[in-house]
Amino acid sequence: MPEKLPDWVVARCRVIGERIRTARRHRELSQEQLANLIAVDRRTIHRYETMQRQPALSMLVLIADALEISLAELMAASNELDMREARADERPSS
Template identity: 55%
Template sequence: MSSAPPPAWVIARRRAIGEHIRTARLHANLTQEALAERAGLDRQTINRIEQGHASPLLDNLILIAAALHVPLADLVA
């Protein structure tokens, strides 16, 4: 059973969240690899989230926010 792709506005929002994460990561002067290590994730996961190609799990967003020392709300606002 396949599900329909998400609406365009959801994809756009996912990309915006990825951009917030990328901006916070660069502000912290971290590479994707360094952020992944701090968050306990792999670099490809960070890359897919930043590019908006993956819909991140809430747990992963919480881990990323903690690794960046920013409130979760800053990443999804």
């Protein structure tokens, strides 16, 4: 990985962190509650939301599932986050 990421990559990562925070708040979850759902420390969620740390793809999958949104929606280029309930056929079965 390059030492300094291009500005557009940093901006996209920041948007993803904001989306995590927005979706978490919409689901009325604290950072602690989300952290417990995906088995990480609360500080990790804070770091993801503030772009102090970049989540791995596997973490993004877990976060999207816990927040009941698709990974595609979490990663979308649009700044808008559609918080409609996910349909049952869009979510993996447990």
